[in-house]
Amino acid sequence: MRLGITGFPLLYTKSPRLHRGFLRAAARQGSYEVLPFDPLGGKPGFFRFLDGLRAKGYRGLNVTIPHKEWAYEYAVSRGGPPTLRSGFELVVVGTGGAARGALAGALAGHGLGARAKKISIWGRDAAKVKRLAKLVPASRRAGSRRSNGPVVVVWCLAPLDPPSARLIWNGIAGAREGRELYLYDLNYGDRSDATKDLCSRRRRRAGGGMLERQAAHSFALWAK
16 A cells, blocks of 8 residues: 655655654555655646545555645546534634645535634635635535534634734634634644733644544544
């Protein structure tokens, strides 16, 4: 079973250690390879690169920065995401590849986002926000009418300085005054420091655990 990860430059990825451990634990023959793709090769080149991996028999591939958005577009072009389900409002903060991945997972009924009754997108680029919002069924879009209930904020931005992160958080919280807010920062380690004081520790999680759960989930899919 040939597996791998692509991104660039892939100097600090933890995925090989995790997946090689899964292969040993499952007593499966296979490999997990580091497959960097320089973004200077462009999106068409990246699509050809992925087609080439499929032709070589690769069964599974993790994708990290800076190629998440291209990978999402590739999956859609090959018949992949997006799909559906109740409770809180999910706010996806960002419009890049990580945000697209979080949104696609929610719409497909995976993980926490499967229970979101309403979904909204926050981003600095209005055109990108509009494009992402179009992926959300009208019945699940968070409208301008005031809602009740908790809010889960999925932070998909690259690391910021703390004042910038605070400014964004205050804008999101101010528009939802009186509601409980929870924060899930997809960054982990030092990269998540900017959000650590935005809310109480009880209401905040960083992405280290997510990385391990995501790795375990993808391996389970590939090992079927």
